[in-house]
Amino acid sequence: MKLVGFMDAAYQGKASSRRLKTLQGDMIFSLEDLADQVGEKPSRAAVEEFVPQDKNQLDLLISADPGKKYGLLWGYLTSLAAERSPAPLMLPSRDYAGLELLRGTIILQEAGSHLGERMKGGKILVQGKAGDYLGQEMSGGGIIAAGCRDYAFRNMHGGYGVVRGDACKFAGLGNSGGRIVVLGSCGERAGWLMRSGSLYVRGDAGDYLGLLMSGGKIRVLGKAAKRAGWRRKGGTIRAGSFGPEAADDVLGLE
Amino acid sequence: MGRKDLSVGKQRVNALLFFSLANACLRGRCVLLYGGMGANKTTLVNLLGSSFLSMDLDEVEDLMVTGHPEQTEEKIVGFLDPRQWTSADAAGSTQVLWTAWAQSNWKLINEINRFPSGKQNLFLEILQKRKISYAGQICQPGDTCYFATMNPEFSATYPMDEALLDRISACVPAAQPDFLAGLLLSERKQEVRDLASMLPRLTSQEFSSLPENVAEKSLTSQVELAILCLVRDFTLCERAPSFDKTQLSGAKPSLGLCSGCHYHNNPEAICWQVDEGLSDRVRQDLRAFCRAFAYLLDRDADLPVLKAIAPYIIWHRTTPLRSVLERPPYFGAGKLAYVAELVEKSINRTMNERAEINLIFSRAVDGELEAAQAIEELSTFDDPIARLDFIPTLEQMR
Numbered sequence: 050m051k052l053v054g055f056m057d058a059a060y061q062g063k064a065s066s067r068r069l070k071t072l073q074g075d076m077i078f079s080l081e082d083l084a085d086q087v088g089e090k091p092s093r094a095a096v097e098e099f100v101p102q103d104k105n106q107l108d109l110l111i112s113a114d115p116g117k118k119y120g121l122l123w124g125y126l127t128s129l130a131a132e133r134s135p136a137p138l139m140l141p142s143r144d145y146a147g148l149e150l151l152r153g154t155i156i157l158q159e160a161g162s163h164l165g166e167r168m169k170g171g172k173i174l175v176q177g178k179a180g181d182y183l184g185q186e187m188s189g190g191g192i193i194a195a196g197c198r199d200y201a202f203r204n205m206h207g208g209y210g211v212v213r214g215d216a217c218k219f220a221g222l223g224n225s226g227g228r229i230v231v232l233g234s235c236g237e238r239a240g241w242l243m244r245s246g247s248l249y250v251r252g253d254a255g256d257y258l259g260l261l262m263s264g265g266k267i268r269v270l271g272k273a274a275k276r277a278g279w280r281r282k283g284g285t286i287r288a289g290s291f292g293p294e295a296a297d298d299v300l301g302l303e
Numbered sequence: 304m305g306r307k308d309l310s311v312g313k314q315r316v317n318a319l320l321f322f323s324l325a326n327a328c329l330r331g332r333c334v335l336l337y338g339g340m341g342a343n344k345t346t347l348v349n350l351l352g353s354s355f356l357s358m359d360l361d362e363v364e365d366l367m368v369t370g371h372p373e374q375t376e377e378k379i380v381g382f383l384d385p386r387q388w389t390s391a392d393a394a395g396s397t398q399v400l401w402t403a404w405a406q407s408n409w410k411l412i413n414e415i416n417r418f419p420s421g422k423q424n425l426f427l428e429i430l431q432k433r434k435i436s437y438a439g440q441i442c443q444p445g446d447t448c449y450f451a452t453m454n455p456e457f458s459a460t461y462p463m464d465e466a467l468l469d470r471i472s473a474c475v476p477a478a479q480p481d482f483l484a485g486l487l488l489s490e491r492k493q494e495v496r497d498l499a500s501m502l503p504r505l506t507s508q509e510f511s512s513l514p515e516n517v518a519e520k521s522l523t524s525q526v527e528l529a530i531l532c533l534v535r536d537f538t539l540c541e542r543a544p545s546f547d548k549t550q551l552s553g554a555k556p557s558l559g560l561c562s563g564c565h566y567h568n569n570p571e572a573i574c575w576q577v578d579e580g581l582s583d584r585v586r587q588d589l590r591a592f593c594r595a596f597a598y599l600l601d602r603d604a605d606l607p608v609l610k611a612i613a614p615y616i617i618w619h620r621t622t623p624l625r626s627v628l629e630r631p632p633y634f635g636a637g638k639l640a641y642v643a644e645l646v647e648k649s650i651n652r653t654m655n656e657r658a659e660i661n662l663i664f665s666r667a668v669d670g671e672l673e674a675a676q677a678i679e680e681l682s683t684f685d686d687p688i689a690r691l692d693f694i695p696t697l698e699q700m701r
Contacts, residue, residue, distance in 0.1 A: 053662070053666055055524055056665045060662070085561070085562045
């Protein structure tokens with residue numbers, strides 16, 4: 050039998066046809082699916098383009114463990130979910146939560162590293178301690194945490210950050226704006242390379258407070274350890290007392 | 304007594320029973336009954352064997368082999384007769400004492416996944432063959448019905464090899480008796496052995512004539528076309544060698560093969576949703592079981608039959624993408640239901656949306672249309688079969 054005859058018998062004269070629909074974007078059910086579309090290190094805009102509109106689907110993605118591989122993707126998804134949610138979004142402790150957050154509120158029991166990185170608005174509340182790079186490169190909004198590890202609010206441009214306990218090393222490194230309040234003490238090299246903005250420490254500060262700073266204000270109610278203001282080019286440093294080898298132009302509290 | 308869980312058009316039957324019956328009407332096919340302990344899988348096959356072979360249940364039970372790590376080829380198939388070396392004509396041909404299982408044309412491999420992986424390879428040769436060889440000697444039981452049973456993964460089971468699974472024509476889940484079935488079993492006064500003796504018996508002529516009766520059922524053109532497209536839908540892959548997913552070794556859709564492919568995440572395309580392609584055995588099994596079900600249900604071998612049976616013939620041979628399988632409504636456990644959805648999708652697409660590309664292709668093959676013009680027309684379709692099968696074929700014909 051000829052092939053045409055076979056096809057005619059199969060379709061019995063009903064030869065309707067339709068093109069396969071392509072580029073359907075609604076089948077993203079895992080971080081792997083999303084990574085297939087946007088890569089593992091995408092921009093926020095790329096993620097926003099593919100992120101499911103369905104709340105349940107978004108919740109499903111956020112509930113997955115991103116591991117190291119999909120941390121950035123997970124971070125963007127948490128921000129998008131928080132921005133869409135009318136109520137504060139509760140999140141588990143993982144890296145990159147609230148990445149580039151614009152609005153909304155995120156609450157965490159504990160936080161991993163890079164919390165609130167590059168955030169531009171909204172609020173993040175951490176009831177326990179946060180990891181490294183808290184609020185790095187943030188330019189708006191606010192973060193409140195019970196404590197944090199190194200490099201908190203590094204390269205901060207705006208917004209505010211409150212650490213209710215102690216901050217570790219390099220708090221406010223390279224800041225060009227924003228306000229940082231540490232209600233406990235901070236480790237060494239706080240305000241290193243600071244260009245603008247303010248750093249307030251209610252307890253003591255470690256060595257090299259305001260190292261190489263060129264602007265901004267640092268105020269420490271307790272004692273600043275050795276070499277405060279070392280090679281400082283601008284800005285002001287005030288502290289209750291100073292350790293050895295402090296710069297000549299640092300000031301005491303009035 | 305079992306639940307009527309298989310709908311063929313308006314007819315509803317029990318899948319486990321009817322796949323076993325269909326297999327008994329065919330030859331050289333193997334049906335795997337898959338389920339937890341005590342679901343009466345082995346009993347069912349032995350009861351059918353008793354009825355179809357006209358034998359006592361005890362005799363049929365002696366025909367099966369059961370999987371465990373100490374099973375050997377000698378225990379399963381046969382062994383060299385030691386008497387031949389002490390007898391006067393020791394120089395004669397090698398004598399093999401074949402087991403009853405080897406000589407029977409009703410073979411049940413019980414608990415197949417309790418055979419260690421290496422020993423499962425023995426069945427690669429035996430399944431679907433009409434003869435068994437050992438020590439250079441041949442045993443020819445003739446056309447054989449093969450059955451196997453299998454539990455889910457337990458501590459003493461072994462993974463099943465993909466090549467062996469491909470030789471299994473259909474895999475049917477066996478569930479525990481439901482409430483009413485349990486009640487009926489409780490009220491039963493006779494033993495299974497007594498019930499077996501009451502089953503209708505087939506004569507050996509009747510048993511051997513069953514494949515001929517099944518073969519008299521012809522498949523409709525729609526079924527033939529749907530089977531071809533179904534196998535191609537599962538097998539074609541733009542990134543595989545020769546567009547054939549069965550050629551893949553390390554790379555798979557689940558390991559990122561489809562990343563960036565424009566078919567990926569398209570719910571209408573099937574290629575990215577399963578890791579493995581389908582072999583030609585699937586096409587043969589689909590045709591054979593369509594005919595057998597049509598014979599058993601006394602109806603045409605039409606599309607409803609194909610839609611009903613195809614998932615059972617495909618699901619054990621494929622691994623669906625976990626990210627889709629694990630979402631509702633499958634929750635990682637509904638593999639058969641998910642494959643059934645893919646089958647339905649493929650058949651519906653073939654019958655409702657592929658007419659134009661199939662007609663263009665067939666006109667070009669028959670010489671009614673220039674191959675170049677057909678390629679140009681087909682290239683406007685984004686269907687995987689048009690792009691990856693029809694166009695390459697027509698390019699060779701130019």
